[in-house]
Amino acid sequence: MAELWKSLPSWVRNIVVPILVLILAWNLIWFVVGVVSSLIGFLIKVLLVVGLGAAVVILVKKAAKS
Structure with a gap:
């Protein structure tokens, strides 16, 4: 898993992954609220x-x- 993470470009690690995590967290929060x-x-x-x-x-x- 660490090798996969290191093989990703820095812009994917620094921009795309945090945005995906935020979207998933937002959906999870609204699921719990629902x-x-x-x-x-x-x-x-x-x-x-x-x-x-x-x-x-x-x-x-x-x-x-x-």
Whole structure:
């Protein structure tokens, strides 16, 4: 691997490789942000469904008593 790195021209080592690393890091960061935001959205939807279900159960129990 060191031989391959040394065989590259200096402009590739100093310009092209850092730009590629920055692009890959940027994409990785946005991938993580997307996964986290989708998980948060999913949890919000689950909480909404559970809350609505609890409200329906409470209303049905109240209606059954009266």
